[in-house]
Amino acid sequence: MDIPELTPEQARERLAHGAVLVDVREAHERASGMAEGARGVAKGELQAAPADHLPHRGQEILLICQSGRRSLDAAKALREAGYTQVASVAGGTVAWRQQGLPLVQPVQSAEDRDFFDRYSRHLLLPHVGEAGQRRLQRSRVLLLGAGGLGSPAALYLAAAGVGHLRIADDDRVERSNLQRQVVHTEASIGTLKVDSARERLLALNPGIEVETVAERVSSANVDALVEGVDVVLDGSDNFPLRYLLNDACIKHAKPLVYAAIERFDGQVSVFDAGRHRGVAPCYRCLFPEPPPPEFAPNCAEAGVLGVLPGLAGVMQATEVLKLLLGIGEPLVGRLLRFDALTARFRETRIHPDPGCPLCAPGRDFPGYIDYAAFCRAG
Missing domain, CATH: 3.40.50.720 (NAD(P)-binding Rossmann-like Domain)
Structure with missing residues (x-):
């Protein structure tokens, strides 16, 4: 199925007209900055229980990730789950940042900010991730x-x-x-x-x-x-x-x-x-x-x-x-x-x-x- 891909400027305009923007990256990735107006829900969580995080199936849903690949995959999964108006942001947060659009820092404790920043390269490794890093911490x-x-x-x-x-x-x-x-x-x-x-x-x-x-x-x-x-x-x-x-x-x-x-x-x-x-x-x-x-x-x-x-x-x-x-x-x-x-x-x-x-x-x-x-x- 074909999923529409929007530029960051188009996504920002649709957001102003009532669309819901969801950042599907992991928490440690979102710690470096999210597109203004986005809500953070990791791709796995969103696909496992979309109704827990999204409004009704007819609502316009825009998904954004780091570069655009994961959001496109998540959009296809939502379409199969019955969500009819789903689009992906081409180029993801990287493109959003490059085009000078506003970013916000998610609300975090100082301890979490240190954790996600300090161990960011570990957190990217599938063999480690946040669960593994927390295990090292213990x-x-x-x-x-x-x-x-x-x-x-x-x-x-x-x-x-x-x-x-x-x-x-x-x-x-x-x-x-x-x-x-x-x-x-x-x-x-x-x-x-x-x-x-x-x-x-x-x-x-x-x-x-x-x-x-x-x-x-x-x-x-x-x-x-x-x-x-x-x-x-x-x-x-x-x-x-x-x-x-x-x-x-x-x-x-x-x-x-x-x-x-x-x-x-x-x-x-x-x-x-x-x-x-x-x-x-x-x-x-x-x-x-x-x-x-x-x-x-x-x-x-x-x-x-x-x-x-x-x-x-x-x-x-x-x-x-x-x-x-x-x-x-x-x-x-x-x-x-x-x-x-x-x-x-x-x-x-x-x-x-x-x-x-x-x-x-x-x-x-x-x-x-x-x-x-x-x-x-x-």
Whole structure:
């Protein structure tokens, strides 16, 4: 069926003579400005129950969207529903704006204006949208470490609108950190890393909550740290803490987003055995025993290219967002390795170990151990 298309000037004239103008864009799109005189009803809502939003079927109805395509589709649906005088505004709000016709801002709270403006690019993504962004807003993430990995991950999770970040780290900022720990600045040297990170993250996004825990993570406090969060991000730099986090995440059924870096090499994975026993592996399935200390030097001993933890940390943040939104394919059962010198990536499959002492199906949690002694023995 042919739907009449009006120019913005024609639509404005018809509006003055009693036509009803409906903006069928989503709320976050209308937040940037609506044609004066239009009422906002999202296309899906309008098509689902037109009688709830429109006058009688003989009334002249004009539909407008961003560029004219959705309004034309909605007009066809209304015609099929029995509305006889329906037209679409060609070029949509873009053309309305270009022709200098008046726009108005919908009535919104300051909080909603910030939300729709700040996350506008997320809201355009079908995989996120307003529902997904609200879900991020309600999410809670634990970041273990505010160093090389935790710094970029925290910045991007804060920018993405994850509502509550709990950061645990007992270190203070040193000048040697600034080459890679980008959440800190020269002015924060000597301060606690968690305090420095909190200040920078809230400056980036004051609408989130940043909880700081200036403590060394141990078997005594790990349960409290993991309690109530949706995802755990491992930004640690030592094997005892990695094994402890793995065991705690299995105990509490939390997904663990892992990364490790050395010199020019890095690796990232997601361990989700706590929620998917026998299907997803845990860290112990990959490393049943820690390597001898001489084969696993830390950054202070071996050095690290400053951008490398940025790459790994951003990949960790990506995995966290995918887990929170329930989209894509998280790196569960896959270890992604990358070499910064050759710009090569390699993926290795990781299978759950049926004899794993922590995550094997039906196995009770054995309790925490002396992780430092375990790693020394390895």
